[in-house]
Amino acid sequence: MNSGSVIEIKELSYGYEKETVLEDINLSVPEKAFLGVVGPNGSGKSTLMKLILGLLKPQQGEIYLFGKEIRRFKEWEKIGYVSQKANSFNSGFPATVFEVVASGLTKKLGLFQFFKKKDKVKVMKALESVGMANLSSKNIGELSGGQQQRVFIARALVSDPELLILDEPTVGVDAQNVNSFYQMLGELNKNRGITLLMVTHDIGTISDKVTHIACLNRNLHFHGPAKEFEQLSEGGLSEAYGHDIHLLAHHHDHGGVKR
Amino acid sequence: MIDAIFRYEFLQNAFMTGILIGIIAPLLGVFIVVRRLSLIADALSHVTLAGIAASLLLEKRLMMFNGLNPLYMGMAFSVGGSLFIEKLRAVYKHYQELAIPIILSGGIGLGVIFISLADGFNTDLFSYLFGSVTAVSRTDLWTILIISVSVIAVIILLYKELFLLSFDEEYAKASGLASKSIHFIFIIMVALVIAASMRVVGILLVSSLMTLPVAASIRIANGFKQTIFLSLLFGETAVLGGLTVAYYLNLAPGGTIVMISVAILVGAILYRKSNYGKKAM
Numbered sequence A: 001m002n003s004g005s006v007i008e009i010k011e012l013s014y015g016y017e018k019e020t021v022l023e024d025i026n027l028s029v030p031e032k033a034f035l036g037v038v039g040p041n042g043s044g045k046s047t048l049m050k051l052i053l054g055l056l057k058p059q060q061g062e063i064y065l066f067g068k069e070i071r072r073f074k075e076w077e078k079i080g081y082v083s084q085k086a087n088s089f090n091s092g093f094p095a096t097v098f099e100v101v102a103s104g105l106t107k108k109l110g111l112f113q114f115f116k117k118k119d120k121v122k123v124m125k126a127l128e129s130v131g132m133a134n135l136s137s138k139n140i141g142e143l144s145g146g147q148q149q150r151v152f153i154a155r156a157l158v159s160d161p162e163l164l165i166l167d168e169p170t171v172g173v174d175a176q177n178v179n180s181f182y183q184m185l186g187e188l189n190k191n192r193g194i195t196l197l198m199v200t201h202d203i204g205t206i207s208d209k210v211t212h213i214a215c216l217n218r219n220l221h222f223h224g225p226a227k228e229f230e231q232l233s234e235g236g237l238s239e240a241y242g243h244d245i246h247l248l249a250h251h252h253d254h255g256g257v258k259r
Numbered sequence B: 001m002i003d004a005i006f007r008y009e010f011l012q013n014a015f016m017t018g019i020l021i022g023i024i025a026p027l028l029g030v031f032i033v034v035r036r037l038s039l040i041a042d043a044l045s046h047v048t049l050a051g052i053a054a055s056l057l058l059e060k061r062l063m064m065f066n067g068l069n070p071l072y073m074g075m076a077f078s079v080g081g082s083l084f085i086e087k088l089r090a091v092y093k094h095y096q097e098l099a100i101p102i103i104l105s106g107g108i109g110l111g112v113i114f115i116s117l118a119d120g121f122n123t124d125l126f127s128y129l130f131g132s133v134t135a136v137s138r139t140d141l142w143t144i145l146i147i148s149v150s151v152i153a154v155i156i157l158l159y160k161e162l163f164l165l166s167f168d169e170e171y172a173k174a175s176g177l178a179s180k181s182i183h184f185i186f187i188i189m190v191a192l193v194i195a196a197s198m199r200v201v202g203i204l205l206v207s208s209l210m211t212l213p214v215a216a217s218i219r220i221a222n223g224f225k226q227t228i229f230l231s232l233l234f235g236e237t238a239v240l241g242g243l244t245v246a247y248y249l250n251l252a253p254g255g256t257i258v259m260i261s262v263a264i265l266v267g268a269i270l271y272r273k274s275n276y277g278k279k280a281m
């Protein structure tokens, strides 16, 4: 068990019903890293995130969070999560942006505790950090996809997490905003020292944004610093990706992903 | 009207009960509607009917059940039904809505059998189906008061947890919330509120008191707290207005309460149209 690793995964395997989705995954995420997890659709990226978040139980292998075996890990407020489904929530839900972000404090405050003045300040600060403070009293359904995504990031940030997990956060964000979005993540990583774990199938754009990369396709095909990844030839990438690499590169030529 | 309320105990009972259910039914209704569980209220009210019918049957056949308030058996059936729904939802993971017709038809089937076994009832079954201004007893009122206080306390204490669970169940689980236990408490509260409301609005119309005021407020409210506030306001207006009209015109209050709720709903839709024009939900 390395100290200094926020996440440590050993020989992890997982399958739904019969089909194996993840096989023999070994992965460690150092403190303050910005790890990009890439892989084609259906390669098990979201499944891996759900395992790390305790939403699914490992069938084989071990997961350690902040040095604690996941079944004994209790400090979930240390982890912020922006799910892949964040932009397909019930958009008619009658909640303001403020209320949505405040709900990120639920676990940290604890049972039978009420929101206090200083919690409201925290919510506004989180909204400011994603540039959404001026929309705090709008209903969440009235915002654009990109704005909603920022609100969900604010919800994940409001409890001051040490680890932030994002599952394809740029889906639904329009192409022009993707860059400023990555910039914001980079700042969270550098200035606030938050360890970031971001899933994307947009492999081309992220290698210069992140510090580490993991290539997933059932097995882990590459895992290491982003610099080493760039030095891989396209042949090396194809090995990891199978045929999908050309398709993905093609997508990227058209500038980002749209819903 | 005020005069009459001071004079007649039955009117006091009906109006006090009305005030209470005008709060708790829409209050839980907000969470039911946003979680898209509206039909659960319908299913549970029909199970409550089976409980009431069972109680009336036992009262007719067995002396020892004489004087037992049918409300209690209705509550027991409703709570049992809610647990059964949860079981079914777990069994049919991919067809969770199947639980509702199963429980609903089971409730009616059982209720009809009990009713025919009893060869009809002396007690006016009609008042259980559509509510009554005169049938609410002091014991009913006390029982409903206890339920109301408990429900309001639980909602206040678990407000942030219930909000998070309603808005984003996966996130609630990922933040380590005991979402199963909270959902369990919630569904028991729904069962109790349905049993408590049926005296005044009637079994067939209970679910509308939980959903119509919310449907109206969701059209015009900004945010969740405001949705709750408006739902309570609309629910209270419908219950008190409905009871008053029912008393003077000698109608079943279930009908008048629901029709006022419908009128409020139409008003809210028109108000929204004229104010927001282009914006669609």
Ligand SMILES: Nc1ncnc2c1ncn2[C@@H]1O[C@H](COP(=O)(O)OP(=O)(O)O)[C@@H](O)[C@H]1O
Residues within 6 Å of the ligand: A016, A017, A021, A039, A040, A041, A042, A043, A044, A045, A046, A047, A048
């Ligand atoms: N709840 C589920 N039940 C059964 N199979 C699932 C479920 N979720 C995902 N899968 C399957 O697991 C595989 C990996 O899915 P996922 O982890 O979502 O991939 P990714 O996020 O990389 O696109 C896919 O083949 C998918 O069909």
Ligand SMILES: [Mg+2]
Residues within 6 Å of the ligand: A045, A046, A047, A084, A167, A168
């Ligand atoms: Mg995915």
